[in-house]
Amino acid sequence: MSAAVEHNAPEVQPYRTGLNPNLMGLIIFLVSELALFGAFFMYYGHMRFIGKVDYPGAFHIPANETSINTLILVLSSFTAEFALLALLKRHNAGVFFSLLATFILGSIFLGLQVHEYMILGFTPQDTAVGSIFFSLTGLHGLHVFVGLVLLLLAMIRTCTHKWTPEKHTGLLGISVYWHFVDIVWVILFTVVYCLPGTVTAPA
Amino acid sequence: MTTALKPNLARCIWTSALFAVLAMLVAAAVRQILGMDPVVQWSTLVVVAYIFGAVGFIVGIGGFDYWWPWIIGKDIDPHDHSQHGAYSWRDYFKFNTDHKVIGIQYIVFTFIMFLIGGMFAMIFRAELANPGYQVLSDEQYNALISQHGVIMIFVFLVPVFAGIGNYVIPLMLGAPDMAFPRVNAVSFWLLPIASFTLLSSFAFGSFDTGWTGYPTLSEQSPFGGTLFQIGVIIAGSSSIATAVNFLVTIVTMRAPGMTLFRMPLLVWANLATSALVVAATPFVAGAMFMAMFDREMGTNFFTIAGGGSAIAYQHIFWFYSHPAVYIMVLPGFGIISEVIATHSRKPVFGYRAVAFSSAGIAVLGFSVWAHHMFASGMASWLRVPIMISTLLIAIPTGIKIFSWLGTVWDGVVRLTTANLFALGFIIAFTIGGLSGVMLAVVPFDVSITNSYFIVAHFHYVLFGGSILTIFAGFYHWFPKVTGRMYNERLGRLHFWIVFIALNVTFFPMHYQGLMGMPRRVADYAPEFGWSNTLISVASFALGASTLIFVYNMIHSARHGKPAGANPWGGLTLEWLLSSPPPVFNFPVTPRVIGGPYRFGEEGARHAIIPEPEPAETEKVGA
Numbered sequence: 008m009s010a011a012v013e014h015n016a017p018e019v020q021p022y023r024t025g026l027n028p029n030l031m032g033l034i035i036f037l038v039s040e041l042a043l044f045g046a047f048f049m050y051y052g053h054m055r056f057i058g059k060v061d062y063p064g065a066f067h068i069p070a071n072e073t074s075i076n077t078l079i080l081v082l083s084s085f086t087a088e089f090a091l092l093a094l095l096k097r098h099n100a101g102v103f104f105s106l107l108a109t110f111i112l113g114s115i116f117l118g119l120q121v122h123e124y125m126i127l128g129f130t131p132q133d134t135a136v137g138s139i140f141f142s143l144t145g146l147h148g149l150h151v152f153v154g155l156v157l158l159l160l161a162m163i164r165t166c167t168h169k170w171t172p173e174k175h176t177g178l179l180g181i182s183v184y185w186h187f188v189d190i191v192w193v194i195l196f197t198v199v200y201c202l203p204g205t206v207t208a209p210a
Numbered sequence: 211m212t213t214a215l216k217p218n219l220a221r222c223i224w225t226s227a228l229f230a231v232l233a234m235l236v237a238a239a240v241r242q243i244l245g246m247d248p249v250v251q252w253s254t255l256v257v258v259a260y261i262f263g264a265v266g267f268i269v270g271i272g273g274f275d276y277w278w279p280w281i282i283g284k285d286i287d288p289h290d291h292s293q294h295g296a297y298s299w300r301d302y303f304k305f306n307t308d309h310k311v312i313g314i315q316y317i318v319f320t321f322i323m324f325l326i327g328g329m330f331a332m333i334f335r336a337e338l339a340n341p342g343y344q345v346l347s348d349e350q351y352n353a354l355i356s357q358h359g360v361i362m363i364f365v366f367l368v369p370v371f372a373g374i375g376n377y378v379i380p381l382m383l384g385a386p387d388m389a390f391p392r393v394n395a396v397s398f399w400l401l402p403i404a405s406f407t408l409l410s411s412f413a414f415g416s417f418d419t420g421w422t423g424y425p426t427l428s429e430q431s432p433f434g435g436t437l438f439q440i441g442v443i444i445a446g447s448s449s450i451a452t453a454v455n456f457l458v459t460i461v462t463m464r465a466p467g468m469t470l471f472r473m474p475l476l477v478w479a480n481l482a483t484s485a486l487v488v489a490a491t492p493f494v495a496g497a498m499f500m501a502m503f504d505r506e507m508g509t510n511f512f513t514i515a516g517g518g519s520a521i522a523y524q525h526i527f528w529f530y531s532h533p534a535v536y537i538m539v540l541p542g543f544g545i546i547s548e549v550i551a552t553h554s555r556k557p558v559f560g561y562r563a564v565a566f567s568s569a570g571i572a573v574l575g576f577s578v579w580a581h582h583m584f585a586s587g588m589a590s591w592l593r594v595p596i597m598i599s600t601l602l603i604a605i606p607t608g609i610k611i612f613s614w615l616g617t618v619w620d621g622v623v624r625l626t627t628a629n630l631f632a633l634g635f636i637i638a639f640t641i642g643g644l645s646g647v648m649l650a651v652v653p654f655d656v657s658i659t660n661s662y663f664i665v666a667h668f669h670y671v672l673f674g675g676s677i678l679t680i681f682a683g684f685y686h687w688f689p690k691v692t693g694r695m696y697n698e699r700l701g702r703l704h705f706w707i708v709f710i711a712l713n714v715t716f717f718p719m720h721y722q723g724l725m726g727m728p729r730r731v732a733d734y735a736p737e738f739g740w741s742n743t744l745i746s747v748a749s750f751a752l753g754a755s756t757l758i759f760v761y762n763m764i765h766s767a768r769h770g771k772p773a774g775a776n777p778w779g780g781l782t783l784e785w786l787l788s789s790p791p792p793v794f795n796f797p798v799t800p801r802v803i804g805g806p807y808r809f810g811e812e813g814a815r816h817a818i819i820p821e822p823e824p825a826e827t828e829k830v831g832a
Contacts (some may be wrong), residue, residue: 045492
């Protein structure tokens with residue numbers, strides 16, 4: 008394969024839809040992620056609201072502590088947005104520190120979740136509700152972890168000055184992903200921790 | 211660079227082994243640090259090895275070579291086409307970003323899987339030829355029927371349409387490639403991993419649950435059952451990635467003038483299918499994850515002793531797997547519309563109705579899942595609404611059948627092999643559709659559930675439906691892909707053997723089912739002896755006919771007479787290009803000026819490709 012062959016792609020102008028294909032691809036992917044969460048929510052609803060199965064044994068669902076944790080994650084969505092605002096003002100240090108703040112808030116969230124796992128008083132192996140509680144929160148935790156890795160990559164690219172106000176689809180995509188993780192958590196928190204009757208006292 | 215470091219299959223071997231071993235070590239080490247038993251059970255570590263081995267394979271084939279500079283914060287060159295296009299046969303075994311190469315990779319690979327899955331069917335038809343036990347034990351029989359189903363569904367029927375779509379859709383849209391060529395390549399290379407995972411379950415005691423893998427039966431099967439779950443998850447992620455790609459391509463990469471209602475119907479069908487895949491496939495992944503956690507991590511999603519619910523698995527599984535039926539047949543509907551219009555020289559009858567019926571099927575497809583569970587003990591109030599919605603879905607399907615008949619009616623019908631398959635499809639699919647309407651009726655379904663009537667129904671839909679459309683598509687676009695004509699006489703012979711053998715194989719199964727012969731059992735009552743012998747003989751003829759097809763394709767690709775750009779007189783964009791198309795498809799942006807099926811209008815054209823300006827094509831290093 009010669010170099011001439013490699014680079015003779017003609018410039019073809021596609022239909023002008025005004026859409027950013029990368030962002031659109033990400034959003035469609037996030038729809039399918041939402042469906043994956045949907046499968047687990049479907050199981051949760053089936054067990055808790057139709058089957059009326061309760062949490063196993065002596066347990067402690069720290070709803071109040073988790074509310075604070077929810078606030079931390081919601082706050083991190085704002086800091087992720089500050090990164091984009093700073094970029095539009097070409098303030099590279101602002102981008103970096105906003106991303107760093109998001110990263111730290113996300114890490115605190117993940118740490119508190121792991122701490123919660125330790126004080127819950129039941130394990131994934133304790134009955135079906137234990138399994139689905141850990142799966143839902145664990146699946147979300149996995150997404151937070153992936154988000155943290157992406158934020159790390161975004162910070163590396165910020166250091167090498169790769170984002171510009173005109174061309175920053177990567178940064179935009181990472182922030183959209185982070186908002187998605189945040190929104191899923193708010194839904195999860197509402198359904199699993201807050202809906203009346205979800206956290207009943209042990210019998 | 212030595213061969214072992216370049217992105218190729220040789221590098222895959224050591225990268226997947228390295229990733230697998232490292233992942234096992236890390237998993238054991240993490241458990242050790244957290245004060246748990248480092249090896250909870252050996253099979254859990256094998257699961258970790260399989261999943262990370264798959265990641266290692268993608269790394270080895272070169273899936274991340276382009277993104278690596280981005281990851282470490284360097285620039286990437288969006289005009290790097292070094293992985294694009296096939297210049298020798300070796301390029302088909304590499305990570306290639308050209309949608310035409312990926313399409314061929316998909317089609318050839320999935321067809322090999324079709325042959326393997328068909329071989330399994332031949333083996334268990336030999337067992338079923340006579341009452342009593344011939345060649346297989348009960349366990350082997352169940353393992354083979356399960357593998358047959360899973361291989362055919364997850365690594366043949368679903369991805370082969372992705373392959374045909376990959377080849378044809380960017381050409382039909384006037385696009386240079388798919389929207390995400392590298393994601394496209396990754397989603398192809400996930401398929402060999404999925405197939406390897408599924409087939410390797412034979413080495414671990416296989417799985418004997420049927421393709422549905424219902425708990426609690428699946429929780430008792432050997433370790434092969436876990437490999438089935440991993441294989442389905444990997445195949446599912448591949449089809450989600452392809453669907454995202456198709457959606458973005460179809461929305462953003464249409465040539466100027468290609469409005470939504472000037473798109474060929476194959477594109478419409480793939481638009482609906484991709485939307486279905488994106489919204490539905492994660493549900494099967496969720497069900498498989500939960501079942502896998504139950505088996506390998508001791509969770510209690512579906513174990514009755516732990517308070518779990520086996521019905522919940524069926525709900526989540528069928529919430530995907532009923533839409534999956536449309537995922538496996540909607541693109542075929544699109545192929546049939548193309549083939550019938552082109553070979554009957556008539557505009558598609560009711561173009562908009564067909565386009566909207568695809569969307570209607572996609573939406574309604576989500577409301578009918580529980581008709582697979584009428585006899586399962588689910589909430590009984592769900593039965594009648596699901597029955598009604600299932601009957602409703604016959605309406606958009608009927609619209610399509612009327613459209614095809616209306617298109618053939620009064621047309622100048624040319625009985626080429628492609629068109630024969632399309633016409634045969636209409637007959638076979640209508641039979642399958644009618645038995646589907648019968649099965650939607652609750653009392654009928656409850657009385658014949660799990661009998662051979664079900665087998666007859668879904669083989670009429672999937673073989674008589676999907677596979678005939680696939681053959682129609684293969685014959686229709688063969689001249690475009692290879693630049694040569696296939697042997698028409700052998701093609702017709704292939705069609706008639708397939709069509710007769712298909713009906714002799716699957717039609718008597720209706721009778722068997724009504725008389726009460728249960729499926730998924732290796733032995734049966736002696737009164738079914740003669741009909742089963744007949745079915746087995748016909749199924750061997752069906753298997754043998756595939757050899758004619760393979761010979762025809764391979765021989766014609768090398769020695770067939772040159773086809774020219776447009777052997778069928780098609781109007782859509784792919785027929786305006788040379789056969790095979792140039793590496794970068796269109797030398798200049800085509801312009802779409804009319805509908806895609808303007809047959810019979812004097813001088814009507816769908817699109818034009820303007821004369822390229824010499825300065826444009828000479829530009830090197832753009």
